Amino acid sequence: MxxxxxxxxxxxxxxxxxxxxxxxxxxxxxxxxxxxxxxxxxxxxxxxxxxxxxxxxxxxxxxxxxxxxxxxxxxxxxxxxxxxxxxxxxPSPAPAEDPGEGPGRGRKPSRAAFQPLAIRSARDAVTVTALYLRWLGYHDIRRADQRQPNGIGLAARGILAQVDPTVQPASLRDVECLWLTAMSESAGCVYFSLAGYADDARAVADRLGVPLFVLDLTGEPQPVNSLADELAAGRT
Structure with a gap:
């Protein structure tokens, strides 16, 4: 207790x-x-x-x-x-991954079920995302070095995560900016949004290989595309 x-x-x-x-x-x-x-x-x-x-x-x-x-x-x-x-x-900067390594490389599979944390603020959304990344097997999570147009960036070895706690669905530009930043750092990427995604953002995410999650207010990240399903299941 x-x-x-x-x-x-x-x-x-x-x-x-x-x-x-x-x-x-x-x-x-x-x-x-x-x-x-x-x-x-x-x-x-x-x-x-x-x-x-x-x-x-x-x-x-x-x-x-x-x-x-x-x-x-x-x-x-x-x-x-x-x-x-x-x-x-x-926190210290995470070492870069070798080119070509995806978001599932170099991490241990999670064993216990993820325990959600209710989201009542933007800070809660960042906390839930950090906890979820740790549950996925990523550690030494820190603030990302490069800032994105919207939200807050988190980074760990081999992965960049974007947390968007705004009330507007993530746009195509938001997803593309995250992907380009990840490509420049030879890392995988994943997007977490509180308000979901525009249709063209979902389409470009599938084309670029970006897993998309929605953060519901219970604090349980919900996969939006098949890439997110595979990441959550540990198949990437």
Whole structure:
């Protein structure tokens, strides 16, 4: 069971009993960030990848992975970053794959079922995508070096993922830009959209070999094309 700590908002002085969320490790065991009972929460005023993610060790298999930093929304509107004992890590660039390697190369098959996380914000959409990529077998996930026209890019060894949390369906140009960026880095690519895809975007994705997923609000990525079906099944 996840531990709970008392968190006091430094703005309005309200007290909250906070329980750390648990996420599934690739071994199937639940992982929760170790909370610091003596630390003071900090107010989130702006976001960076280094602040939003921490390194946590799985107590079952001893694997270390990056997980979302615990946060709490106070009734006064303040977002609090809950103190933890985990070691913070700056992500380093992933080495490039050899040309011709697709998005399924160099990764281990996932064993446990994916555990969804409800999506209520753009940050949740990015978190779900990062967790899903880890479930697929990709690790050392970081922010992509190159920015795309819409959304947020994530990268791991051999893969670029685009997360589009906007209310507009992803366009043909969005899919093509992701594919071109991936080609320039000799990596595979995959697109995650909250609002789905335009018809011509789906057609070009099939032609270029880009798996497409829709992020539903339950946090379960849904394959849109056969390429996404194959990626989710581990057949790529």
């Amino acid at each position: 996840s531990e709970s700590v008392l968190v006091r908002c430094p703005v309005c002085r309200r007290e909250h009993l906070y329980t750390a969320p648990r996420y599934p490790c690739v071994c199937g065991a639940p992982v929760a960030a170790p909370l610091d009972r003596l630390g003071e929460p900090s107010v989130v005023t702006h976001r960076t990848w280094a602040d939003d993610w921490i390194t946590v060790r799985c107590g079952t298999c001893e694997r270390e992975d990056e997980w979302p930093h615990p946060e709490l929304g106070c009734a006064c509107g303040t977002i609090l970053r809950v103190p933890v004992d985990g070691v913070r890590r700056q």
